[in-house]
Structure formats: structure tokens, C-alpha cells
Amino acid sequence: MNADSVTFIFLxxxxxxxxxxxxxxxxxxxxxxxxxxxxAWSMGLAVIFxxxxxxxxxxxxxxxxxxxxxxxxxxxCYIAVIASAVQLVEMTLKKFSPALFRALGxxxxxxxxxxxxxxxxxxxxxxxxxxxxxxxxxxxAGVGFTIALMLMAGLRQQLELAKVxxxxxxxAMTLMLAxxxxxxxxxxxxxxxxxG
Amino acid sequence: MSTTDTQSVTQPTxxxxxxxxxxxxxxxxxxxxxxxxxxxxxxxxxxxxxxIERALFKVIPGAISRKNxxxxxxxxxxxxxKPQGIALYAGYDANGQLKGxxxxxxxxxxxxxxxxxxxxxxxxxxxxxIEVLKMAETPGIGDKINKDRNFVKNFEALEARPHASxxxxxxxxxxxxHGSKTEPWQIDAIxxxxxxxxxxxRMLNDASQQYVPIIIxxxxxxxxxx
Amino acid sequence: MAxxxxxxxxxxxxxxxxxxxxxxxxxVMLLGMCPTLxxxxxxxxxxxxxxxxxxxxxxxxxxxxxxxxxxxxxVRIATYIIIIATFVTMVDYAxxxxxxxxxxxxxxxxxxxxxxxxxxxxxxxYASKQRLGATIINGLGIGAGFTFALLCLGVVREVLGAGTLxxxxxxxxxxxxxxIMILPPxxxxxxxxxxxxxxxxxxxxxxxxxxxxxxxxxx
Numbered sequence: 001m002n003a004d005s006v007t008f009i010f011l012x013x014x015x016x017x018x019x020x021x022x023x024x025x026x027x028x029x030x031x032x033x034x035x036x037x038x039x040a041w042s043m044g045l046a047v048i049f050x051x052x053x054x055x056x057x058x059x060x061x062x063x064x065x066x067x068x069x070x071x072x073x074x075x076x077c078y079i080a081v082i083a084s085a086v087q088l089v090e091m092t093l094k095k096f097s098p099a100l101f102r103a104l105g106x107x108x109x110x111x112x113x114x115x116x117x118x119x120x121x122x123x124x125x126x127x128x129x130x131x132x133x134x135x136x137x138x139x140x141a142g143v144g145f146t147i148a149l150m151l152m153a154g155l156r157q158q159l160e161l162a163k164v165x166x167x168x169x170x171x172a173m174t175l176m177l178a179x180x181x182x183x184x185x186x187x188x189x190x191x192x193x194x195x196g
Numbered sequence: 197m198s199t200t201d202t203q204s205v206t207q208p209t210x211x212x213x214x215x216x217x218x219x220x221x222x223x224x225x226x227x228x229x230x231x232x233x234x235x236x237x238x239x240x241x242x243x244x245x246x247x248i249e250r251a252l253f254k255v256i257p258g259a260i261s262r263k264n265x266x267x268x269x270x271x272x273x274x275x276x277x278k279p280q281g282i283a284l285y286a287g288y289d290a291n292g293q294l295k296g297x298x299x300x301x302x303x304x305x306x307x308x309x310x311x312x313x314x315x316x317x318x319x320x321x322x323x324x325x326i327e328v329l330k331m332a333e334t335p336g337i338g339d340k341i342n343k344d345r346n347f348v349k350n351f352e353a354l355e356a357r358p359h360a361s362x363x364x365x366x367x368x369x370x371x372x373x374h375g376s377k378t379e380p381w382q383i384d385a386i387x388x389x390x391x392x393x394x395x396x397x398r399m400l401n402d403a404s405q406q407y408v409p410i411i412i413x414x415x416x417x418x419x420x421x422x
Numbered sequence: 423m424a425x426x427x428x429x430x431x432x433x434x435x436x437x438x439x440x441x442x443x444x445x446x447x448x449x450v451m452l453l454g455m456c457p458t459l460x461x462x463x464x465x466x467x468x469x470x471x472x473x474x475x476x477x478x479x480x481x482x483x484x485x486x487x488x489x490x491x492x493x494x495x496x497v498r499i500a501t502y503i504i505i506i507a508t509f510v511t512m513v514d515y516a517x518x519x520x521x522x523x524x525x526x527x528x529x530x531x532x533x534x535x536x537x538x539x540x541x542x543x544x545x546x547x548y549a550s551k552q553r554l555g556a557t558i559i560n561g562l563g564i565g566a567g568f569t570f571a572l573l574c575l576g577v578v579r580e581v582l583g584a585g586t587l588x589x590x591x592x593x594x595x596x597x598x599x600x601x602i603m604i605l606p607p608x609x610x611x612x613x614x615x616x617x618x619x620x621x622x623x624x625x626x627x628x629x630x631x632x633x634x635x636x637x638x639x640x641x
Binding site for chain 3: 214
């Protein structure tokens with residue numbers, strides 16, 4: 001069993017070991033959808049939402065698999081569950097909140113191949129988190145993803161006005177910026193240690 | 197995927213086809229997964245045993261064989277197929293003499309949780325060695341807890357004596373500033389890596405406060421297991 | 423997206439080489455970035471990750487190619503994902519059986535090969551339309567390109583950040599490792615630098631072609 005406190009897990013996933021900047025999960029959307037602040041915000045919300053849903057379902061699935069002693073099907077089940085969770089979220093949103101659906105709609109299919117989502121499910125299993133810890137972990141990861149995305153979007157919007165050599169435009173520049181952000185986030189290390 | 201495909205509207209694939217394909221694929225994948233699981237299982241088990249033993253014989257000097265136990269309700273019992281409590285490994289020498297026990301401990305370090313295996317000698321009532329199982333400490337700074345010679349020396353005989361009342365330790369294990377160690381229950385921290393050193397001290401103290409009295413009280417169980 | 427049955431590609435050397443350079447999944451197409459950054463803190467991890475991904479890519483795409491005429495369009499993505507997940511699970515167990523240390527170093531990123539967009543992308547764009555032979559050759563090429571890219575990062579990061587290469591010490595006692603390189607920021611920096619180099623090469627080649635065209639126009 002794991003004795004980590006819920007706040008520690010949340011802070012750790014959101015800031016100290018930020019999912020994007022320290023664990024390198026969800027880099028694709030991080031590079032792809034971080035050009036504008038509005039889209040980044042919507043994407044962040046969608047990810048938090050799907051992460052929560054899939055984390056809870058993954059917890060249930062893992063429990064079932066463990067009871068049946070067929071853990072070797074875990075990966076296949078997880079990816080199937082996440083894909084259907086995304087579909088489910090999409091349909092629910094469409095029916096009950098068309099406004100939110102219009103804001104998030106186009107990002108939802110993209111989320112299926114976002115490794116951060118599967119990452120949450122896999123990490124919470126390998127670290128043997130209990131239910132409350134899993135929920136806090138997934139929320140922390142989602143918040144961390146959103147923070148990284150928003151910071152990046154803010155930077156990139158400013159950067160569009162800057163004059164840079166043509167070869168450094170696009171991904172190369174974004175990666176360099178991400179490196180700087182990651183460097184800054186390293187300063188948060190040790191947060192958990194003093195009051196863990 | 198909301199774009200309606202004109203082709204599929206004019207000539208829809210029957211549901212039977214989809215089910216057949218999915219069924220076939222699921223069967224193939226199930227077969228492959230179970231097959232590879234069965235083939236690799238003994239090798240993986242062997243690897244895991246080797247990894248545990250390698251760490252175990254490092255933290256219990258003189259041990260050459262081991263037995264698995266677990267702590268359930270403050271009692272030590274041989275572990276069964278399903279883990280129920282805290283795992284505890286006992287190491288024996290060639291004559292079947294108990295040399296020490298090893299337990300896992302963990303605490304939050306600088307970057308992430310540090311997880312170690314430590315060996316406890318119930319006869320000298322001290323910790324005989326630690327082995328880091330998992331950490332993400334900064335290379336060159338925090339990861340010295342594994343290598344730094346002065347730091348590792350702390351665990352040649354780190355006192356962890358149970359309190360006379362049978363609860364907790366007589367002297368808590370505490371970290372002290374580098375070079376100021378005076379008592380056998382103090383840990384000389386690595387200068388520049390205080391947080392990582394403190395984490396090791398804290399996890400050893402927490403674990404020992406809880407388990408050392410249990411180990412001492414149940415020593416006969418451990419000794420009798422041949 | 424019109425999924426017209428494209429012409430079957432005849433297998434040439436280019437089928438293989440394209441993945442290595444022109445369509446390099448990391449440097450040109452920017453696919454599969456998560457493992458590229460996460461596990462390249464040493465050359466051996468990079469190599470293992472590259473080989474594991476190549477195996478999954480080739481095997482799953484072969485299966486997709488063999489079944490391409492049976493898979494109904496509506497369920498194709500689901501089918502591809504199941505196939506990929508199967509091979510990833512196999513690789514996962516194989517690596518655990520070979521070396522636990524390697525498995526612990528790569529961590530969850532072995533299982534995360536499932537969501538590597540490179541593999542699903544090749545299944546959708548290439549394997550579902552091409553014959554088995556071409557798919558295998560192309561998959562090997564893309565896999566080699568991916569491994570090459572990972573090694574590019576892994577070697578630079580390990581040499582600078584730890585002063586070793588594949589675990590062998592390269593420099594003397596007095597070498598002060600540039601630790602930041604094997605930490606997360608280093609991954610971003612090194613990949614960014616490689617992309618700069620690649621962009622520069624491409625720019626120069628395009629410039630040369632333009633100049634050549636101008637010269638020919640003047641004549």
C-alpha cells in the first residue's frame with residue numbers, strides 16, 4: 001500500500017513532477033494546441049475532465065482484473081476504456097451541454113492518443129494508489145497539464161511578434177521554450193519533502 | 197469522426213462483418229498475449245527473485261539464503277501466495293543462522309518518492325545496510341545517498357534499539373549536519389544534499405519506530421524457520 | 423478523407439530509406455515525441471526504446487496489412503488499437519524477462535508505446551493500403567529512423583550529462599558532468615537543437631534547388 005498524502009500527490013503531479021515538463025507526457029497536444037490561449041484553456045479543461053473519468057474507470061477495471069487474476073490484459077482494457085470514455089464524454093456533452101461541446105468538441109478525439117491520459121492510468125496502477133489517491137493524482141495531472149499549456153500559449157502569443165531566423169520557427173523554438181519552462185519548474189523540487 | 201462518408205452510406209457494411217473482424221482480432225490478440233505471458237512468466241519471476249536477493253544480500257552481511265515473511269496485525273508469519281501485510285525478508289547464513297531481516301521503507305525525497313530496502317540486525321539491534329530501490333533524485337547531488345562513502349558508512353551499525361516499554365525506539369534516528377555525528381543513532385547528512393539525506397533518515401526512523409519492536413518480539417518465529 | 427485504394431507501391435530501396443531521412447518520424451514529422459524526450463537520458467535506454475517501438479510497428483503493421491481487406495472501415499481504428507496493444511503487451515513482458523533493470527529504467531513508457539501516434543499513423547496511412555512486403559520494409563525504415571533519432575538524443579545527452587557512453591566512462595576524473603542534460607530540460611534543449619540542425623540542412627537544400635532553377639531559367 002501507499003502512504004502518500006492526498007495533497008502531496010496532487011502537488012507532485014501538478015507542479016513538482018509536472019506531467020508535461022518533467023514527465024514528458026502529452027507532448028503532442030502540448031506542441032500542437034499551444035498556439036492560442038483560448039484553445040489551450042479549452043483543451044486543458046477537456047483533458048482534466050477525460051483524465052478524471054478514465055482514472056476512475058481504470059481504477060474499477062484494475063480491481064476487476066485483479067479479482068479475476070488476468071492482469072496481463074490490463075493494457076488492452078485500459079486503452080479500450082479510455083477510447084470509449086472519450087466517446088462517452090463526447091456524446092454526453094453533445095446532449096446536455098452543447099455550448100461546452102462546441103468549445104471542446106474538436107479536441108476530444110485528439111485526446112484518445114494523448115499519452116498523458118493512459119499515463120495517469122498506468123502510473124496510478126504501478127504506484128498502487130487507492131481510490132482517493134487516484135482521483136487526486138488524476139486531478140493534479142490534469143491541472144499540471146493545463147498550467148503548462150497555458151504558460152506555453154502565453155509565451156507563444158508574445159513570440160509571434162518577435163523576429164527570429166526562419167529555421168528556428170515552429171517546433172524548434174517551442175521546444176527550446178519548453179526547456180526553459182521545465183528548468184523553471186525544477187525550482188519547485190523539494191516542495192513535498194519539507195512537509196511530506 | 198463525425199464526417200459522414202458517402203461511400204459507407206450507399207453501401208453499408210453489415211454489422212456481421214464488423215463483429216466478425218473484431219471477434220477475430222480479439223481472439224488473435226488474446227491468444228498472443230496469453231502465450232507471451234505464459235512463456236515469459238518463469239523468466240520474469242526468476243529476474244524478480246534475483247533482484248530481491250541481490251539487494252537483500254547486500255543489506256544483510258553474511259546472508260546466503262532467505263525466507264519471506266510478512267507482518268500482519270503486529271505478528272510475523274511466513275508469507276503465503278497472496279501478500280496480506282508488510283513484506284519482510286529474513287536472511288540466513290550457511291548454518292541456517294538468522295543474520296538479519298530486510299524491509300522496505302519509503303519517503304518523499306527532493307524530486308519524487310525514494311524507496312529503499314534496509315537490513316536490520318536484531319542481535320546488535322542496529323541497521324546494517326541500505327539499498328536504494330527507486331529514486332529520482334538529482335544526479336550528482338541527491339543520488340549520492342546510494343554512493344557517497346561517508347554517507348553509506350552511517351549504515352554499518354546504525355543503532356535502532358527498541359524502547360523498554362516495547363513501543364517505538366529508545367533513541368529516534370535523526371539526521372545531523374555533515375561532520376557532527378556523535379551518537380550511534382545519528383545519520384551524518386551529505387553536505388549539499390540535506391533533503392535527500394533527511395528523507396532517508398525519516399523513512400528509517402518511521403519504519404523502525406513501527407517495526408523494530410515487532411521484530412524483536414517475534415524473533416523466535418524468524419529463527420525457527422529453517 | 424478519401425480512402426481510395428492507392429496504387430500498391432513497388433518495393434525499392436527508397437521504401438526503406440524514406441523513413442530514415444525524408445520522412446523521419448521524429449525530426450521531420452514530429453511524431454512520437456513523448457518517448458523521444460522521456461527515455462533518452464542514456465544511449466542504452468534510447469536504443470532499447472527504439473528497438474521495442476520498431477518491433478511493435480513492424481509486427482502490428484504487418485498484421486494490419488494482412489487483414490486490410492477484411493477490416494470494415496467503421497471499426498478500423500478500434501481494430502488497429504487492439505492489435506497494437508497486443509504487441510506492446512508482448513514487448514512489455516519480453517523486456518521484463520530480459521532485464522528488470524532496463525524495464526525499471528524505461529518505466530511506463532514501454533506500455534505507452536500504445537499511444538505513440540507514429541504507429542497508429544503508419545497503420546492508417548500506409549499499412550491499410552499496401553501489400554505485406556512493402557509494409558514490412560517501410561515499417562523497418564520508419565523504425566530505423568525512429569531508433570536513429572532516439573540515439574541522436576540519447577548519445578548527446580549521456581555524453582554531456584554523465585560523461586559516459588553506453589555506460590563506459592569517456593572522460594577522466596576531472597570531467598564535470600553537465601547534469602542538466604540528463605534532466606528533463608536537457609531533453610527539450612537537445613531535441614530543439616537537433617531540429618534546428620535539420621531545418622538548417624533542409625533550408626540550405628531548398629535554397630540550392632531554387633538557385634539551380636534560377637540559373638536554368640536564365641539560360
